Amino acid sequence: MSFSTAPLDTLADRKRTVPLGFDRAARRYDLLTGMNPGYKKHLRWSAQRLEVASKSARLLDLCCGTGLSTKALAKTYPSAQIDALDASAGMLGYARQKRYDADVQFIHGDASDPAAAGLDGLYDGILMAYGIRNLPDRDGALMRLYNLLKPGARIVFHEYSVADSKRSRAIWELVSRTIIIPSGRIATGDGSLYEYLRESVIEFDGIQNFESRLRAHGFKNVKTMPMNGWQRGIVHSFVAQRGE
Numbered sequence: 001m002s003f004s005t006a007p008l009d010t011l012a013d014r015k016r017t018v019p020l021g022f023d024r025a026a027r028r029y030d031l032l033t034g035m036n037p038g039y040k041k042h043l044r045w046s047a048q049r050l051e052v053a054s055k056s057a058r059l060l061d062l063c064c065g066t067g068l069s070t071k072a073l074a075k076t077y078p079s080a081q082i083d084a085l086d087a088s089a090g091m092l093g094y095a096r097q098k099r100y101d102a103d104v105q106f107i108h109g110d111a112s113d114p115a116a117a118g119l120d121g122l123y124d125g126i127l128m129a130y131g132i133r134n135l136p137d138r139d140g141a142l143m144r145l146y147n148l149l150k151p152g153a154r155i156v157f158h159e160y161s162v163a164d165s166k167r168s169r170a171i172w173e174l175v176s177r178t179i180i181i182p183s184g185r186i187a188t189g190d191g192s193l194y195e196y197l198r199e200s201v202i203e204f205d206g207i208q209n210f211e212s213r214l215r216a217h218g219f220k221n222v223k224t225m226p227m228n229g230w231q232r233g234i235v236h237s238f239v240a241q242r243g244e
């Protein structure tokens with residue numbers, strides 16, 4: 001697996017280098033997310049919204065990063081077997097150092113093509129927290145993710161989406177320009193990943209569009225559930241289910 005280091009013109013080009021940016025930012029990731037009130041609680045909410053019933057569930061955490069979303073899954077489903085995948089070796093290095101309430105296996109691979117990383121499904125639930133926005137081919141990825149779910153199983157995309165609301169866009173612009181980008185620059189010495197974050201959130205599908213995209217790929221019972229605090233109207237759980 002390799003991520004391009006060629007000159008970057010468009011946001012789509014930049015998405016291909018995002019894991020390299022996370023390699024550089026990994027050391028400060030937990031510190032920065034720890035300053036974000038509600039971050040861990042909201043990951044727990046998205047994990048709970050998977051509503052996995054089976055005691056011996058097989059779960060997938062895609063774009064697991066330093067393992068904060070993996071922790072949320074493990075705490076919610078302690079008897080599950082969890083595969084956790086990320087393309088950044090740096091982020092995975094920190095994830096592997098944590099202790100989890102469930103059985104977790106970490107995998108270095110590209111979420112755009114989970115089969116190439118050795119994931120052959122089928123899963124009782126998939127959590128993808130702050131992942132889908134970063135994939136250059138959103139539709140191709142959704143098609144492959146659908147096929148990783150057991151019939152009737154849920155996937156939750158825990159993701160920013162502000163395009164449908166002027167108010168949400170304005171709050172996001174304010175928070176990202178005055179807090180996230182300056183703190184990221186101070187903590188890591190490089191603001192480019194946080195500039196990318198701001199821009200990629202602005203560019204990401206609105207709620208209506210993302211829900212339509214999910215339905216177009218065959219997902220059923222698509223719904224969007226809110227967070228609280230400053231993330232209300234900005235971060236969401238997009239819940240979808242593979243048909244029975």
Ligand SMILES: C[S@@+](CC[C@H](N)C(=O)[O-])C[C@H]1O[C@@H](n2cnc3c(N)ncnc32)[C@H](O)[C@@H]1O
Nearest residue numbers: 022063064065068069086087088110111129130
């Ligand atoms: C904002 S972090 C989220 C980490 C974790 N899910 C959390 O909630 O804290 C985004 C993660 O997505 C990973 N990522 C970005 N593009 C990826 C890709 N194509 N395949 C796998 N992981 C990717 C990055 O390396 C990074 O660790």
